[in-house]
Amino acid sequence: MEIQFDRVVSSLQSGLSYLGNTLKISVIAILLGTIIALIIALVRFYRIPVLSQVFAFFVTVYRGIPIMLILLIGHLLYVMYFDSVARALHLSVTIKDVDIILLGYIILTIGGIPSISETFRGAMNSIDKTQFEACYSVGLNTSQSLRRIILPQMLPVAFPGYINNILGIVKGIPLLSAVGIMEIMSGALVPCSVSYSYLEGYAATAIIYFVLITIILAASKRIEKYLMRYRVITNE
């Protein structure tokens, strides 16, 4: 057993070539997930009948299922039903035509929604009730009070938890390699099947992910500082 650094380098190169894929999946999952999660959080916060209960049920159940499992089950359903769904929608694609990365988008978005919506909901609940009364008494309607007063106050509170959620999504990406989606880890392991040594591949994976996540964390600290500054001013 030995580590050969040239193999580490080739794994690094191979892994990095899939950085684009990885980022694509992350960004789409985060954007879509955030939007849907925000809607769900708002619905539950304003207690819109029927929908809140439905969402509450789904969020509770989905939060109880590990992403690995959501991925495996989702993959099975995808493989079994993709063609029938496509035919039903009159689309002339079959599963072979579509890059499986589509599954990655879907699963990671779905996986991220429950936790993000909980973070948002918690932040909304922590806003002082008198803020809402102030909005109504001044004559703002719901969408105005939301946009101008509530959401800006919710952001600094939700931010740390939100970053955690985002990191959770990014950290879930290596799992996608289990169903054949190419991302950093599967990419870094490509040279390993030739050399029969997986050590270097995993080392490369760790390095790339570590750098990626550290960058995200550093950026988030700066954003947090900026948000906190904003918050102090509005409270005075």
Next chain:
Amino acid sequence: MGKYFTWEGFFKAAPLIIKYLPVTLGITFITLGIATVIAVLVAAIRVYKVPVLCGICKGYLHIIRGLPYVVLLLLVYYFLPFLVFKLFGIDINGWDKKVFVIIAFVIHEGAYIGEIFRAAVEAVPKLQQEAAYSVGLTQYQAFFRIILPQSVKVAIPAYGANFVELFHNTAITYMIGVMDFIGRATSLGGASFNYIETYLFVAVVYAAISIAIEFLFKYVDARYQFGAKVKV
């Protein structure tokens, strides 16, 4: 072997799979036990700013935070034998996979739970520490008798959330093929039942247990109040 889900298959598979739930739970609890002890030490080192060790703990946390769980697991699985061989000349490649899982999990949880306790200890008012010192307690005595018990109360919600996350992360043992709860579902799914039936069952049990753990921690949090009147 049809590709469609049947309830018959689901209920036939269930008792076979549930036999392996204790394995997963065992991994979870052993990890928690060891990691919590490490975490208290790490938290104490951070809070009392022990020279050298404090920096090491900070670095440790930083590295663990920067790695996906599954990458850490695979890293430990492949690297530990290499390391042990280099240092001691022993080949541990034949060891039960569960051991690697627990080691990787303990490494991860030690950092994260350590952070939970660090924040909790720092949340205890300084006055408590001063009162302890003024009555003649040493640093040790003050920490273990006065500060740590109060920090446990603060830590309960975050610890519970972490507990659930750890429990969820046991599912990633799929990636190295451990014969635990999800491993059994996989092998059964390939053998005689449908993967859909076996995985669905596993999902249901995971959800049920996760919800139960959350409720348990909410209850404990409400009770552990040192007499303060709080609505349960």
Next chain:
Amino acid sequence: MIAVEHVKKSFGKQSVLKDVSLEIDDGDVVVILGPSGSGKTTLLRCINFLERADEGNLLIINERIDLHSAKRKEILNVRKRVAFVFQNYGLFANKTALQNITEGLIVSRKVPKDEANKKGEEILEWVGLLDKKDYYPSQLSGGQQQRIGIARAVALDPELILFDEPTSALDPELVGDVLSLIRKVAKKGIPMVIVTHEMSFAQEVANKVVFMDGGVIVEQGTPKDIFYHPKEERTKKFLERVLIQEKEIYYI
């Protein structure tokens, strides 16, 4: 006799104690008065090492301890002989009233549990809170908590008790009970140093009054001297402001 000699303490650039020396004889009840920022609380905290002084000595009977470079053992020794009563009561939130009192006895002074419990109950009886012995601080009022804090200090059989503004955090109606208890403690004869803003109480219970301002002792003497014949300008100005406030209450 207990004394502090030439204590100096700065927080960063801010010099809080410039050169303070104070003698406390047996049975003394010393009250320290002064505006905020004068260093009175810091002085107390330096004595039992809650703050580390930059310079100075503590003299207990015939032991001289350096307030700056004392080692852990010496500090522990001092804390076993000097008790502290906090402005915010400082009761252990995770212990009952009785346990608060016995904690120092059992853990620090290695008193056996039964003996400690007995002593704890005696003291609780003495302060009139024996029925609350199994209550947690969160279940008690501020006044009750402070009385238990004082009980805890007395139970340690200290050679000196330091009181850091014992009534400043209390609602007005609870202040009286705590002051009565402090009077009781004074009668026991243990030397006490009290930092307080309660002027009439100070006059009544102290046998030595010290006025501090800007990190130095401006004047000290008997209550009669300080309150009725203050010599220094600063003392006079301080008393004017404070006593007028106390008088004005009656005009509301």
